Amino acid sequence: MISPKHIAAINQLPEAELVAVCDIIKERADNIAKETNCKAYQSYEDFLKEDLDVVSISVPSGLHAEMSIKALEAGKNVLCEKPMALDIKDTKKVIEAEQKSNKKFFLVKQNKYNPPVAALKDAIFHNKLGDLIMINSNVYWNRNDQYYSNADWRGTKDLDGGSFFTLASHFLDLMLWMGGPVASVYSVMKNFNHPKIETEDAGIVILKFKSGTIGKIVVTTCAHNQNLEGNLYVLGTKGTIKVGGKYLNELDHWDVEDTPKPILEKSAPPNDYGFYQGSMSNHDKVYQNVLDVLLRGEEIKTNSHQGHESIEAIQAAYLSAKLNKEITLPFNNEEQS
Secondary structure, three states: OOHHHHHHHHHHOOOOOOOEEEOOOHHHHHHHHHHHOOEEEOOHHHHOOOOOOEEEEOOOHHHHHHHHHHHHHOOOEEEEOOOOOOOHHHHHHHHHHHHHHOOOEEEOOHHHHOHHHHHHHHHHHOOOOOOEEEEEEEEEOEOOHHHHHOOOOOOOOOOOOOHHHHOHHHHHHHHHHHHOOEEEEEEEEEOOOOOOOOOOOEEEEEEEEOOOOEEEEEEEOEOOOOOOEEEEEEEEOOEEEEEEOOOOOEEEEEEEOOEOOOOOOOOOOEEEOOOOEEEEOOHHHHHHHHHHHHHHOOOOOOOHHHHHHHHHHHHHHHHHHHHOOOEEOOOOHHHHO
Protein backbone atom coordinates (compact mmCIF):
# COMPACT_ATOMS: atom_id res chain seq x y z
CA MET A 1 0.00 0.00 0.00
CA ILE A 2 3.00 2.31 0.28
CA SER A 3 4.13 1.73 -3.31
CA PRO A 4 1.99 4.59 -4.77
CA LYS A 5 4.00 7.00 -2.59
CA HIS A 6 7.23 5.62 -4.06
CA ILE A 7 5.92 5.85 -7.62
CA ALA A 8 4.72 9.41 -7.12
CA ALA A 9 8.08 10.42 -5.66
CA ILE A 10 9.99 8.88 -8.57
CA ASN A 11 7.75 10.53 -11.15
CA GLN A 12 8.08 14.02 -9.68
CA LEU A 13 11.88 14.04 -9.70
CA PRO A 14 13.39 14.95 -13.11
CA GLU A 15 16.56 12.91 -12.50
CA ALA A 16 14.61 9.72 -11.73
CA GLU A 17 12.82 7.30 -14.05
CA LEU A 18 10.57 4.37 -13.20
CA VAL A 19 11.84 1.55 -15.42
CA ALA A 20 9.94 -1.50 -14.20
CA VAL A 21 7.67 -2.85 -11.46
CA CYS A 22 7.35 -6.34 -10.03
CA ASP A 23 4.54 -8.01 -8.09
CA ILE A 24 3.47 -11.61 -7.61
CA ILE A 25 -0.07 -10.49 -8.47
CA LYS A 26 0.08 -10.06 -12.25
CA GLU A 27 -2.93 -7.75 -12.51
CA ARG A 28 -1.44 -5.34 -9.97
CA ALA A 29 1.92 -5.16 -11.74
CA ASP A 30 0.28 -4.82 -15.17
CA ASN A 31 -2.02 -2.01 -14.02
CA ILE A 32 0.81 0.02 -12.51
CA ALA A 33 2.98 -0.58 -15.58
CA LYS A 34 0.19 0.63 -17.85
CA GLU A 35 -0.42 3.72 -15.72
CA THR A 36 3.27 4.64 -15.58
CA ASN A 37 4.44 3.41 -19.00
CA CYS A 38 7.01 0.97 -17.67
CA LYS A 39 7.62 -2.79 -17.79
CA ALA A 40 5.82 -5.31 -15.55
CA TYR A 41 7.23 -8.47 -13.99
CA GLN A 42 5.94 -11.24 -11.76
CA SER A 43 9.34 -12.90 -11.34
CA TYR A 44 11.75 -11.01 -9.09
CA GLU A 45 14.68 -12.86 -10.64
CA ASP A 46 13.69 -11.71 -14.15
CA PHE A 47 13.03 -8.21 -12.83
CA LEU A 48 16.60 -8.03 -11.49
CA LYS A 49 17.97 -8.74 -14.97
CA GLU A 50 16.68 -5.31 -16.05
CA ASP A 51 19.12 -2.41 -16.39
CA LEU A 52 18.24 -0.83 -13.03
CA ASP A 53 20.29 1.59 -10.95
CA VAL A 54 18.11 1.26 -7.85
CA VAL A 55 15.66 -1.37 -6.67
CA SER A 56 12.95 -0.03 -4.37
CA ILE A 57 11.54 -2.66 -2.02
CA SER A 58 8.05 -2.17 -0.56
CA VAL A 59 6.82 -5.66 0.30
CA PRO A 60 5.89 -7.38 3.61
CA SER A 61 8.52 -6.74 6.28
CA GLY A 62 9.69 -10.33 6.60
CA LEU A 63 10.85 -10.30 2.96
CA HIS A 64 12.89 -7.09 3.12
CA ALA A 65 16.26 -8.66 3.90
CA GLU A 66 16.02 -11.51 1.39
CA MET A 67 14.97 -9.23 -1.45
CA SER A 68 17.56 -6.58 -0.54
CA ILE A 69 20.33 -9.18 -0.60
CA LYS A 70 19.25 -10.54 -3.99
CA ALA A 71 19.18 -7.03 -5.46
CA LEU A 72 22.62 -6.17 -4.07
CA GLU A 73 24.03 -9.45 -5.38
CA ALA A 74 22.58 -8.55 -8.78
CA GLY A 75 24.59 -5.32 -8.71
CA LYS A 76 21.76 -2.94 -7.85
CA ASN A 77 21.58 -0.19 -5.26
CA VAL A 78 18.70 -0.75 -2.84
CA LEU A 79 16.11 1.50 -1.24
CA CYS A 80 14.17 -0.55 1.32
CA GLU A 81 11.07 0.32 3.31
CA LYS A 82 11.31 -0.04 7.08
CA PRO A 83 12.07 -2.25 8.88
CA MET A 84 15.39 -3.35 7.41
CA ALA A 85 14.69 -6.92 8.60
CA LEU A 86 13.07 -8.80 11.47
CA ASP A 87 16.30 -10.31 12.81
CA ILE A 88 19.83 -9.00 13.32
CA LYS A 89 21.20 -12.10 11.61
CA ASP A 90 19.52 -10.80 8.47
CA THR A 91 20.63 -7.18 8.92
CA LYS A 92 24.21 -8.44 9.12
CA LYS A 93 23.71 -10.42 5.91
CA VAL A 94 22.39 -7.30 4.17
CA ILE A 95 25.42 -5.30 5.33
CA GLU A 96 27.75 -8.07 4.11
CA ALA A 97 26.01 -8.16 0.72
CA GLU A 98 26.24 -4.38 0.47
CA GLN A 99 29.97 -4.44 1.19
CA LYS A 100 30.65 -7.25 -1.30
CA SER A 101 28.59 -5.62 -4.05
CA ASN A 102 30.14 -2.15 -3.64
CA LYS A 103 26.60 -0.79 -3.99
CA LYS A 104 24.53 1.38 -1.63
CA PHE A 105 21.74 0.42 0.76
CA PHE A 106 19.22 3.11 1.73
CA LEU A 107 16.51 2.68 4.38
CA VAL A 108 13.23 4.61 4.25
CA LYS A 109 12.91 6.69 7.42
CA GLN A 110 10.95 9.63 6.08
CA ASN A 111 10.13 11.21 9.46
CA LYS A 112 13.69 12.55 9.67
CA TYR A 113 12.56 15.13 7.12
CA ASN A 114 9.64 16.43 9.21
CA PRO A 115 10.49 20.10 9.94
CA PRO A 116 9.97 19.76 13.74
CA VAL A 117 12.12 16.61 13.86
CA ALA A 118 14.85 18.28 11.82
CA ALA A 119 14.77 21.30 14.16
CA LEU A 120 15.09 19.02 17.20
CA LYS A 121 18.02 17.14 15.68
CA ASP A 122 19.72 20.42 14.76
CA ALA A 123 19.38 21.66 18.36
CA ILE A 124 20.99 18.45 19.66
CA PHE A 125 23.73 18.50 17.02
CA HIS A 126 24.70 22.07 18.01
CA ASN A 127 24.56 21.19 21.74
CA LYS A 128 21.70 23.62 22.37
CA LEU A 129 20.12 21.21 24.86
CA GLY A 130 23.33 20.51 26.74
CA ASP A 131 23.73 16.98 28.11
CA LEU A 132 20.73 14.83 27.22
CA ILE A 133 18.90 13.50 30.27
CA MET A 134 15.89 11.71 28.83
CA ILE A 135 14.37 10.80 25.46
CA ASN A 136 10.76 9.59 25.55
CA SER A 137 8.25 8.68 22.86
CA ASN A 138 4.54 7.82 22.96
CA VAL A 139 2.81 6.16 20.00
CA TYR A 140 -0.92 5.84 20.67
CA TRP A 141 -2.36 4.68 17.37
CA ASN A 142 -5.35 2.67 16.20
CA ARG A 143 -5.20 -0.40 14.00
CA ASN A 144 -8.57 -2.11 13.72
CA ASP A 145 -9.61 -5.53 12.45
CA GLN A 146 -9.89 -4.20 8.89
CA TYR A 147 -6.23 -3.20 8.93
CA TYR A 148 -5.16 -6.76 9.75
CA SER A 149 -7.71 -8.54 7.55
CA ASN A 150 -6.90 -6.30 4.57
CA ALA A 151 -3.51 -8.02 4.21
CA ASP A 152 -3.07 -11.54 5.57
CA TRP A 153 0.63 -11.00 6.45
CA ARG A 154 -0.12 -8.27 8.98
CA GLY A 155 0.05 -9.38 12.59
CA THR A 156 2.10 -12.47 11.77
CA LYS A 157 5.44 -13.12 13.42
CA ASP A 158 7.21 -14.18 10.23
CA LEU A 159 6.15 -11.38 7.87
CA ASP A 160 5.01 -8.52 10.13
CA GLY A 161 7.08 -9.03 13.28
CA GLY A 162 4.87 -6.92 15.56
CA SER A 163 3.95 -3.33 16.27
CA PHE A 164 7.48 -2.42 17.37
CA PHE A 165 8.76 -3.39 13.93
CA THR A 166 5.92 -1.84 11.94
CA LEU A 167 4.86 1.23 13.96
CA ALA A 168 7.56 1.94 16.51
CA SER A 169 10.60 1.48 14.27
CA HIS A 170 10.22 5.05 12.97
CA PHE A 171 10.13 6.46 16.49
CA LEU A 172 12.84 4.23 17.92
CA ASP A 173 15.07 5.07 14.97
CA LEU A 174 14.69 8.75 15.82
CA MET A 175 15.48 8.08 19.47
CA LEU A 176 18.75 6.42 18.45
CA TRP A 177 19.41 9.23 15.96
CA MET A 178 19.09 11.70 18.83
CA GLY A 179 20.67 9.71 21.69
CA GLY A 180 23.19 7.43 20.03
CA PRO A 181 23.73 3.68 20.59
CA VAL A 182 21.71 1.77 23.18
CA ALA A 183 23.44 -0.07 26.03
CA SER A 184 20.47 -2.11 27.35
CA VAL A 185 16.69 -2.45 27.22
CA TYR A 186 13.92 -3.75 29.46
CA SER A 187 10.42 -4.22 28.11
CA VAL A 188 6.88 -5.43 28.79
CA MET A 189 4.57 -6.42 25.91
CA LYS A 190 1.05 -7.78 25.68
CA ASN A 191 -1.86 -8.35 23.31
CA PHE A 192 -4.95 -6.68 24.77
CA ASN A 193 -7.38 -6.13 21.93
CA HIS A 194 -6.39 -8.08 18.79
CA PRO A 195 -6.91 -11.79 19.51
CA LYS A 196 -6.61 -12.80 15.85
CA ILE A 197 -2.99 -11.66 15.44
CA GLU A 198 0.20 -13.42 16.55
CA THR A 199 1.99 -10.37 17.91
CA GLU A 200 1.64 -7.73 20.63
CA ASP A 201 -0.61 -4.68 20.36
CA ALA A 202 0.92 -2.78 23.30
CA GLY A 203 4.32 -2.46 24.91
CA ILE A 204 6.67 -0.33 26.96
CA VAL A 205 10.44 -0.33 26.44
CA ILE A 206 12.93 1.34 28.77
CA LEU A 207 16.27 2.17 27.16
CA LYS A 208 19.65 2.98 28.63
CA PHE A 209 21.88 4.75 26.12
CA LYS A 210 25.65 4.31 26.14
CA SER A 211 25.93 8.06 26.68
CA GLY A 212 24.14 7.75 30.03
CA THR A 213 20.86 9.16 28.75
CA ILE A 214 17.75 7.14 29.63
CA GLY A 215 14.61 6.75 27.56
CA LYS A 216 11.22 5.15 27.24
CA ILE A 217 8.94 4.32 24.32
CA VAL A 218 5.28 3.38 24.77
CA VAL A 219 3.52 1.85 21.77
CA THR A 220 -0.01 0.61 21.20
CA THR A 221 -2.45 0.00 18.36
CA CYS A 222 -5.36 0.02 20.82
CA ALA A 223 -6.23 3.74 20.75
CA HIS A 224 -10.01 3.91 20.38
CA ASN A 225 -11.27 4.54 16.82
CA GLN A 226 -8.39 6.74 15.63
CA ASN A 227 -4.72 7.61 15.99
CA LEU A 228 -4.26 9.77 19.08
CA GLU A 229 -0.64 10.91 19.03
CA GLY A 230 2.94 10.08 18.09
CA ASN A 231 5.45 12.24 19.91
CA LEU A 232 9.04 12.62 20.98
CA TYR A 233 10.26 14.42 24.11
CA VAL A 234 13.92 15.31 24.63
CA LEU A 235 15.03 16.76 27.98
CA GLY A 236 18.50 18.21 28.39
CA THR A 237 20.39 20.26 30.94
CA LYS A 238 19.80 23.42 28.87
CA GLY A 239 16.32 22.85 27.48
CA THR A 240 13.31 20.72 26.65
CA ILE A 241 11.72 20.09 23.24
CA LYS A 242 8.59 18.15 22.39
CA VAL A 243 7.73 17.15 18.83
CA GLY A 244 4.10 16.05 18.80
CA GLY A 245 0.91 15.86 16.81
CA LYS A 246 -0.26 12.48 15.60
CA TYR A 247 2.75 11.95 13.33
CA LEU A 248 5.68 13.97 14.71
CA ASN A 249 4.39 16.86 12.64
CA GLU A 250 4.06 19.63 15.24
CA LEU A 251 6.57 21.47 17.42
CA ASP A 252 4.51 21.41 20.63
CA HIS A 253 7.08 22.69 23.10
CA TRP A 254 10.35 24.57 22.81
CA ASP A 255 12.16 25.87 25.89
CA VAL A 256 15.87 26.16 25.05
CA GLU A 257 18.39 28.51 26.67
CA ASP A 258 19.33 31.47 24.46
CA THR A 259 17.53 29.94 21.46
CA PRO A 260 14.06 31.16 20.39
CA LYS A 261 11.49 28.75 19.01
CA PRO A 262 12.08 28.46 15.26
CA ILE A 263 9.46 29.25 12.65
CA LEU A 264 9.11 26.12 10.55
CA GLU A 265 7.69 25.27 7.17
CA LYS A 266 4.50 23.23 7.20
CA SER A 267 4.93 19.46 7.53
CA ALA A 268 3.87 17.16 4.71
CA PRO A 269 0.51 15.38 5.17
CA PRO A 270 0.44 11.86 6.62
CA ASN A 271 0.23 8.80 4.40
CA ASP A 272 -3.50 8.17 3.99
CA TYR A 273 -4.67 4.62 3.21
CA GLY A 274 -8.41 5.27 3.36
CA PHE A 275 -9.33 3.44 6.57
CA TYR A 276 -6.18 4.39 8.48
CA GLN A 277 -3.26 6.82 8.40
CA GLY A 278 0.46 6.32 8.89
CA SER A 279 3.66 8.36 9.13
CA MET A 280 4.44 11.48 7.14
CA SER A 281 4.70 11.30 3.36
CA ASN A 282 8.22 12.58 2.71
CA HIS A 283 9.16 9.95 0.15
CA ASP A 284 10.15 12.63 -2.38
CA LYS A 285 12.88 13.73 0.04
CA VAL A 286 13.97 10.12 0.55
CA TYR A 287 14.39 9.66 -3.22
CA GLN A 288 16.16 13.01 -3.50
CA ASN A 289 18.70 11.73 -0.97
CA VAL A 290 19.21 8.61 -3.11
CA LEU A 291 19.91 10.81 -6.13
CA ASP A 292 22.19 13.12 -4.17
CA VAL A 293 24.23 10.18 -2.88
CA LEU A 294 24.56 8.36 -6.21
CA LEU A 295 25.04 11.41 -8.43
CA ARG A 296 26.75 13.90 -6.13
CA GLY A 297 28.48 11.80 -3.46
CA GLU A 298 26.46 13.06 -0.49
CA GLU A 299 25.82 11.00 2.67
CA ILE A 300 23.03 8.45 3.04
CA LYS A 301 20.39 9.79 5.41
CA THR A 302 19.64 6.35 6.92
CA ASN A 303 22.19 3.66 6.10
CA SER A 304 22.44 -0.07 6.71
CA HIS A 305 24.39 0.27 9.97
CA GLN A 306 21.74 2.61 11.41
CA GLY A 307 19.09 0.15 10.29
CA HIS A 308 20.94 -2.66 12.08
CA GLU A 309 21.17 -0.67 15.33
CA SER A 310 17.44 -0.01 15.29
CA ILE A 311 16.57 -3.66 14.65
CA GLU A 312 19.01 -4.78 17.34
CA ALA A 313 17.25 -2.59 19.91
CA ILE A 314 13.79 -3.80 18.82
CA GLN A 315 14.80 -7.46 18.81
CA ALA A 316 16.39 -7.04 22.25
CA ALA A 317 13.10 -5.54 23.44
CA TYR A 318 11.18 -8.61 22.28
CA LEU A 319 13.72 -10.85 23.97
CA SER A 320 13.42 -8.84 27.18
CA ALA A 321 9.64 -9.20 27.18
CA LYS A 322 9.97 -12.95 26.56
CA LEU A 323 12.54 -13.55 29.31
CA ASN A 324 11.32 -10.81 31.67
CA LYS A 325 14.81 -9.40 32.18
CA GLU A 326 17.02 -6.56 31.07
CA ILE A 327 18.96 -7.29 27.88
CA THR A 328 22.41 -5.83 27.33
CA LEU A 329 23.44 -4.96 23.77
CA PRO A 330 24.96 -6.52 21.79
CA PHE A 331 23.04 -9.59 22.89
CA ASN A 332 23.27 -13.31 22.22
CA ASN A 333 20.94 -13.84 19.30
CA GLU A 334 20.71 -17.59 20.07
CA GLU A 335 18.78 -16.84 23.29
CA GLN A 336 15.67 -16.29 21.18
CA SER A 337 15.48 -19.89 20.01
